[in-house]
Amino acid sequence: MKFSDGYWLTRDGFMINTPKEAYDHRIDGRSLTVYGPVKDIRKRGDTLDTGMLTVKFSSPLEDVIRVQVFHYKGRTRKKPDFELCTTDMKPLITEDAGTLTLQSGSLSVKVDKSSWGYRFSREAEKLTGSAPNSLAYISADDGRTYMREQLDIAVGETIYGLGERFTAFVKNGQSVDIWNRDGGTSTEQAYKNVPFYLSNKGYGVFVNHPELVSYEIGSEVVSKAQFSVEGEELDYFIIGGSGTKDVLKRYAMLTGKPALPPAWSFGLWLSTSFTTDYSEKTVTGFIDGMKERDIPLSVFHFDCFWMKEFEWCNFEWDERFFPDPKAMLSRLKEKGLKICVWINPYIGQKSKLFDEGKENGYFLKNGRDDVWQWDRWQSGMAIVDFTNPKARDWYCSKLEGLLEMGVDCFKTDFGERIPADAVYFDGSDPEKMHNYYSFLYNKTVFDLLKEKRGEQEAVVFARSATAGSQQFPVHWGGDCFASYDSMAESLRGGLSLSLSGFGFWSHDIGGFESTASADLYKRWTAFGLLSTHSRLHGSESYRVPWLFDEEASDVMRYFVKLKHRLMPYLYAAAYEAHLEGIPVMRAMLLEFPEDRTCDWLDRQYMLGRSLLVAPVFQKNGAVSYYLPKGTWTHLLTGKETEGGEWKQEQYGYMGLPLFVRENTLLPLGDVSDRPDYDYLDGVEFCLYHLKDGCSAEQTIYNEKQTMTIKAVRKQNTITVKTTGVQKKWRLILRNHPSVSTVINGASEALQEGTAIQPKEEHRDVVIFF
Incomplete structure (x- = not known):
């Protein structure tokens, strides 16, 4: 002001x-x-x-x-x-x-x-x-x-x-x-x-x-x-x-520090979309279509119309389209899927829950002690008063029934249109509650999931937030349009949120409003699968890739499987966000605070400490990006590039600027068909351009087990040591000349890129140039 x-x-x-x-x-x-x-x-x-x-x-x-x-x-x-x-x-x-x-x-x-x-x-x-x-x-x-x-x-x-x-x-x-x-x-x-x-x-x-x-x-x-x-x-x-x-x-x-989202939540989420027509047949067709095209899917989301129109929220399946929801969810879970359903904190007047909430004082009130209502969104809707403990318990009791039915998590939509003149049960100032309502709303749902599903399984997909809401991941970027401009503004929003203390962030691949061109959809797919969480969701049209073109299915498959292989690295970055509050998707200035060029970069980001991502924002595949000083290696092509300057290149749909920082031990999993697996077993550590006098270290996590690997270079010798749980692993050198290795006294000559695979009892490797 x-x-x-x-x-x-x-x-x-x-x-x-x-x-x-x-x-x-x-x-x-x-x-x-x-x-x-x-x-x-x-x-x-x-x-x-x-x-x-x-x-x-x-x-x-x-x-x-x-x-x-x-x-x-x-x-x-x-x-x-x-x-x-x-x-x-x-x-x-x-x-x-x-x-x-x-x-x-x-x-x-x-x-x-x-x-x-x-x-x-x-x-x-x-x-x-x-x-x-x-x-x-x-x-x-x-x-x-x-x-x-x-x-x-x-x-x-x-x-x-x-x-x-x-x-x-x-x-x-x-x-x-x-x-x-x-x-x-x-x-x-x-x-x-x-x-x-x-x-x-x-x-x-x-x-x-x-x-x-x-x-x-x-x-x-x-x-x-x-x-x-x-x-x-x-x-x-x-x-x-x-x-x-x-x-x-x-x-x-x-x-407050972010909770650690479950590993399965990092996989691909597919939605029914918002105002589309759908039933179990539609849903099953989408899921089977993904499987037929070998596109791994982790979560299926039912948006608003899983409930009957005018009755949001009644927390009951629309029996016209879902006559036996429990059996349906069981069939979907047999396909290896987690289930998410859309909710919000509003109760339409037609919902049978309205009278129940009104009689018990569970809603916000106006100055006359009447229920606060309006017609925007749902006719005559009321708003649940989360300052009332009994209202919280009542709201959670409705969600418990869904959890017992087989639902795994909730999309906690809305929470922004909160009146500044309402009366709260605990006497809270309505001006202060306008923003803070989002905290109470998401905390209520998140705490229920922790109680019923366990702390390791709790996750929401939230839109509204304020300070402290980072404790209840994940948050997505809201209603974007199907355009390159909107794709870029979504990234700006995500980077601003990450610099506001939020560790995890997502967005609607292809845009929410309108329908993307096949070109935009494929470019947004690469960006979406190189975000912490990845969701296909739209407004008036479906978002399965083959409705755009068959190449979109190929692009989707490629980047989903790439993300799954990156999960040991991404989950380690998620642990860092959980333990210390450092976001997974990072504005460049966080990793390169001395490089003044990075102060202004908003069309690229670091995914964790070591991966640089620059989405493509042009139809012709042209992209301009900046590499800070150092030696960078393209993850997908292996091409080595010196930084300290701007680059201009052109990419097809199967690529984008995706670079590994020098002095990096990048862990890659050996599983590509799902995001949740044993990251310590069969992991491949790629050592990128370790410079003389430098070290590279990486810790990976799997539930309560950890493994740390550290490589130190002194002149022409690299010593690699591991600590923690010892399972099958191997080491691959990237951007190093031909070398020989010594494992327990045995020497072997190796060429660039050859895997060094110690036996299970071996923890240390010495590499000579």
């Missing part, structure tokens, strides 16, 4: 009050509180009839500083609040003649005692700061009040994140409102709004307000990242660390 009128003036209807000096302070051992009157205090009489801002600095985690600002501290803070994980941290607080300092790890804040302002630094390096006139209490003529902060943006500094945003990847120059909306992927609106941004300078800012947070990122004042909230207080965190990855780790420690 903008309050100024150019540099000199204030917009009509607002009065901006800023602290003039650090008049006094208090140190209590764990926090530093500074008092800033909003006028200059020259004599005792100046202390009368004036406002003052109270600013409290503390540290909930190492390298994290919390800033709490109050105008009127006595106002009751209504629910909800983000669920935060904090420690009993005691920062170092010091005072000298000119400054007050609070230090947490390598991160510090220094307050200028002589005037007003504070700066945040990592060691001696300034990260950002609040200058005089930046922090403000603002009153409006209509009686509303606001708190505003403006943090410095340095020359060359770029800002990212703020949720899944489909606008420009770099947020500098943008105005962003953190307010969930069902706006598709082609507008400034977003399904997943997260009040957290990340800077390429290696720090992050999390605004601890579930309600509307209004950002002006270099837009109102071009050298400031401004954020404001309505009310009498402002609460935000500066998150430091050793770099951008470390910032994301600490953000995950604060707001």
Whole structure:
């Protein structure tokens, strides 16, 4: 929200009050509180009839500083609040003649005692700061009040994140409102709004307000990242660390780490699509068609019309098309499939559940204590009140019946169109609940799946989200169009979401709205199968590949099987996301923070640490992409390329820029027909261009077992050692000259690309050039 009128003036209807000096302070051992009157205090009489801002600095985690600002501290803070994980941290607080300092790890804040302002630094390096006139209490003529902060943006500094945003990847120059909306992927609106941004300078800012947070990122004042909230207080965190990855780790420690999705969820999902006609015969035809074409399928999804029209949600199968759903699901599961069904948190008035929910007080209410209703989406629909424990239990009881029938997971659609004037069971502030509703909704469903299916099996396919929702994967990108433009905006949204703390992300292959050309479908297939999760879903038409052309089936088969072979690598990256909060799909700047070209790249990404993916966004197959410095090897062709420059190439449908980073041990599984198998058994480690003095290490996971392999090169010798569970594995050298190996004293000459296959009892291999 903008309050100024150019540099000199204030917009009509607002009065901006800023602290003039650090008049006094208090140190209590764990926090530093500074008092800033909003006028200059020259004599005792100046202390009368004036406002003052109270600013409290503390540290909930190492390298994290919390800033709490109050105008009127006595106002009751209504629910909800983000669920935060904090420690009993005691920062170092010091005072000298000119400054007050609070230090947490390598991160510090220094307050200028002589005037007003504070700066945040990592060691001696300034990260950002609040200058005089930046922090403000603002009153409006209509009686509303606001708190505003403006943090410095340095020359060359770029800002990212703020949720899944489909606008420009770099947020500098943008105005962003953190307010969930069902706006598709082609507008400034977003399904997943997260009040957290990340800077390429290696720090992050999390605004601890579930309600509307209004950002002006270099837009109102071009050298400031401004954020404001309505009310009498402002609460935000500066998150430091050793770099951008470390910032994301600490953000995950604060707001929650992603759960680990089950291995089967990484396979191909096929949907009935939205408004298409379908029955068990249609579904079986699609599934059998995939099998006939040797396209492995992992999950089948039933979208909205598995229930009768006008009755969403009643959680009952439409008996006109599915007369015996339990038997049907049993038949589908015999084909090796997992089952997903569409749900949302709305109950249409025609649903037989409406009266039940109304009588028991399970729905949001309006100011007259009536059920809040409207006709958008479902006629007379009500919204389940997840702040009511009994309503949660009631909602879950309906889902339990589906789980008992054979359903494995749920597509938790919607959750964005939540009224800001409703009354909640627990008295929550409806403005704060608008975004936070998505958290409660998905948490309710995810927790049920953990309880009934086990922690290792829980997964949802969610559209709406806010801070903390990363704990309940997976999230998909919403309603995109069947166009190259929309494919590109979907990727921008996914990269922004990944820089907002989300580890897993998907999108509708081929686009949701309209029907893609065969060309676009095949290009999007490669992109979709090189995302963490892969789904075929549309609106008014089916998405099975042979309806586009038979070559589409060939492309689908090729990339599904490639993804399955990559699963030991992808699942290891998923473990990293789960344990540390580092996303699987990574913006280039995360892996190459020193390469300034990577700051702006939004048409390519790293899949895990070692694979670079650049989808093709043109009909003629032309693609322009950037390789950072180093030696890169194309995974599919084996061609070696030196980086540090832009490349322009042309690809057929069976290829795209897919490069392996130097000094990589890439694990490939020996199974291509399914994503869930024993990744430790029969794994093939490909060692790519290990340079002298460097090492490559890879840990792979299979349920509770792990195996770690490490290769170290010193001049003309590579030593390979393994630890952990020992099963059948082999090593292949890529981009190395002819070598010989020694295994338990036996020497053998090998050519480039020959597999080195130790016996089961062998853990170490020595390779001589």
